[in-house]
Amino acid sequence: MALRVHDTRRREKVPFTTMRPGRVSMYVCGVTVYDRCHLGHARCYLAFDLIHRWLEASGYDVDYVQNFTDVDDKIIARANETREGDWLGLVDEMIDGYYEDMDALNILRADHYPRCTEHVDGMITIIEDLIERGHAYASEDGVYFDVSSAPEKYGQLTGQSFDAVRAGAGGRVGGTGGGKRDHRDFALWKAAKPDEPTWPSPWGDGRPGWHIECTAMSLDHFDGAFDIHGGGHDLRFPHHEAEIFQGECHTDHAPLVHHWLHNGFVNVDGEKMSKSLGNFWTIREILERVDPLVLRFALINAHYRSPIDMNEALLHDAERNHGRLIEAYAKALRGRTSDHPVALPQPDVASQDPLSKGLGLMERMAQGFALAMDDDFNSREAIAKVLGGVREATRLLDADLDEADANAVAHHCVAWFEELAGDVLGVLPSPDVLLAEPEEDPRRTEVADEVEALLLQRAEARSAKDWPAADAIRDRLSAMGVEVTDTADGPVWTLR
RNA sequence: GCACGGAUGUCAGAGUGGCUAUGAGCGGGAUUGCAGAUCCUGAGACCGGAGUUCGAAUCUCCGUCCGUGCUCCA
Numbered sequence: 385m386a387l388r389v390h391d392t393r394r395r396e397k398v399p400f401t402t403m404r405p406g407r408v409s410m411y412v413c414g415v416t417v418y419d420r421c422h423l424g425h426a427r428c429y430l431a432f433d434l435i436h437r438w439l440e441a442s443g444y445d446v447d448y449v450q451n452f453t454d455v456d457d458k459i460i461a462r463a464n465e466t467r468e469g470d471w472l473g474l475v476d477e478m479i480d481g482y483y484e485d486m487d488a489l490n491i492l493r494a495d496h497y498p499r500c501t502e503h504v505d506g507m508i509t510i511i512e513d514l515i516e517r518g519h520a521y522a523s524e525d526g527v528y529f530d531v532s533s534a535p536e537k538y539g540q541l542t543g544q545s546f547d548a549v550r551a552g553a554g555g556r557v558g559g560t561g562g563g564k565r566d567h568r569d570f571a572l573w574k575a576a577k578p579d580e581p582t583w584p585s586p587w588g589d590g591r592p593g594w595h596i597e598c599t600a601m602s603l604d605h606f607d608g609a610f611d612i613h614g615g616g617h618d619l620r621f622p623h624h625e626a627e628i629f630q631g632e633c634h635t636d637h638a639p640l641v642h643h644w645l646h647n648g649f650v651n652v653d654g655e656k657m658s659k660s661l662g663n664f665w666t667i668r669e670i671l672e673r674v675d676p677l678v679l680r681f682a683l684i685n686a687h688y689r690s691p692i693d694m695n696e697a698l699l700h701d702a703e704r705n706h707g708r709l710i711e712a713y714a715k716a717l718r719g720r721t722s723d724h725p726v727a728l729p730q731p732d733v734a735s736q737d738p739l740s741k742g743l744g745l746m747e748r749m750a751q752g753f754a755l756a757m758d759d760d761f762n763s764r765e766a767i768a769k770v771l772g773g774v775r776e777a778t779r780l781l782d783a784d785l786d787e788a789d790a791n792a793v794a795h796h797c798v799a800w801f802e803e804l805a806g807d808v809l810g811v812l813p814s815p816d817v818l819l820a821e822p823e824e825d826p827r828r829t830e831v832a833d834e835v836e837a838l839l840l841q842r843a844e845a846r847s848a849k850d851w852p853a854a855d856a857i858r859d860r861l862s863a864m865g866v867e868v869t870d871t872a873d874g875p876v877w878t879l880r
Numbered sequence: 881g882c883a884c885g886g887a888u889g890u891c892a893g894a895g896u897g898g899c900u901a902u903g904a905g906c907g908g909g910a911u912u913g914c915a916g917a918u919c920c921u922g923a924g925a926c927c928g929g930a931g932u933u934c935g936a937a938u939c940u941c942c943g944u945c946c947g948u949g950c951u952c953c954a
Contacts, residue, residue: 395884415954428954458952544883544950594952616954620884623953647954648885649947656948685903686893691886691947701892701904708903711917752901756894765894768902778918851913858915869916
């Protein structure tokens with residue numbers, strides 16, 4: 385098996401290679417912390433979480449760096465509007481919010497979270513070097529990168545040619561960056577303006593441009609080239625192309641990034657998610673009514689490069705599918721009767737023995753799962769294999785086996801689910817949560833006596849085959865918010 | 881306008897030239913007093929047109945439609 389990834393620069397799936405055997409250096413553009421994270425952020429960091437998890441499951445030692453952009457126009461504007469310019473307070477609060485949202489979605493932490501304000505010295509060093517090499521120039525309102533000094537680097541990620549982005553767009557130049565020689569140039573350093581945080585520099589007080597921070601942080605952390613650079617599809621231009629200019633001209637090393645990975649966008653009800661359309665969902669808002677693991681399931685239930693449309697049907701599907709998975713996992717957990725499973729027969733899809741055949745089918749699903757993930761992290765296909773495994777596992781767990789085999793099958797299924805759906809997809813709740821005694825819910829305790837009494841009456845009605853009376857009691861319970869399900873072991877009830 | 885992606889059944893959504901997944905929904909069946917869950921099972925699709933090929937959802941070309949970027953964006 386060999387991992388292949390879609391590289392935006394080469395525009396095709398390519399074999400995944402690393403600079404150092406067994407180790408992966410990965411940098412993903414982080415959030416600008418001026419507001420709470422929205423669904424688009426969730427999707428992005430979920431996509432790279434799966435990539436992170438699969439690389440580790442494949443045996444790589446991953447060094448994952450994700451930055452916080454903690455100074456920029458929007459942060460300053462928001463802080464001036466809402467908290468009298470206390471931008472540091474805003475930034476710290478939003479970073480806490482970021483961790484809260486991402487932890488809820490079961491996204492594993494990156495290894496390092498540099499903040500760009502901690503790297504201003506590094507940015508200044510790079511800018512000085514770019515000026516010396518003739519790739520940048522200082523003007524009255526800042527320092528700009530001179531794109532014409534390396535026109536061959538233009539359009540590496542978006543295919544636009546240097547000339548095609550024509551000077552005709554120059555009408556826009558006036559308002560921003562008056563010191564630019566060419567509208568394609570971009571700011572490395574912005575001269576100080578009133579009411580803004582500033583840092584001293586050889587070009588006077590000011591603050592860094594947006595693109596330079598990622599170059600400074602990634603070069604500093606990885607000491608040069610690295611294996612994966614990721615981010616949202618929208619960052620390809622200009623942000624990531626600017627990084628190519630800066631990093632490659634500064635280091636004389638090309639390509640500096642070996643694999644460019646970009647995730648697709650989130651739409652809502654078929655429209656682009658945006659504040660002006662009023663269809664802008666923050667993670668915090670949606671988690672008030674959707675289980676975080678269901679949201680996670682929904683968002684990885686499409687290939688990471690495809691656009692995804694967030695709507696009720698998508699969440700409904702995810703809830704159903706995720707529910708089936710959880711039910712099967714819970715059944716496997718409960719099926720373990722001893723910690724010493726006996727050996728199971730060899731898996732063999734061609735076997736006449738249902739046990740051996742079922743194990744063979746599960747093994748085949750696991751192989752398909754690995755092939756799918758190796759094919760540019762195809763989580764949709766991988767989920768299909770997991771759901772195939774749910775069917776096989778349920779069949780085996782329901783099969784008429786002797787106790788020793790049943791216990792061994794349960795252990796086998798638990799391990800299967802935890803390895804694929806747990807460790808890699810990250811959609812399994814912890815067994816403690818799943819198997820917690822429902823009686824511990826205080827709301828439940830409150831009504832338990834009444835419910836039990838009614839269930840007793842219903843049981844009497846049922847044994848007398850008085851179905852209308854039995855159903856009337858169930859309706860009454862339902863009106864109380866109690867759902868009754870009859871099982872082989874008697875009725876089970878849950879609170880809505 | 882330029883650039884980059886798309887178009888698969890009612891819906892969501894994978895797809896390595898030959899047999900197409902996985903689900904939701906719908907139809908049958910088993911089980912159940914009923915419901916739910918589970919299992920078995922059925923119907924139903926490859927935007928249009930040409931071409932390459934023994935064979936195309938998959939490759940090539942043309943067309944149509946859609947999305948995104950070109951300005952801050954995950």
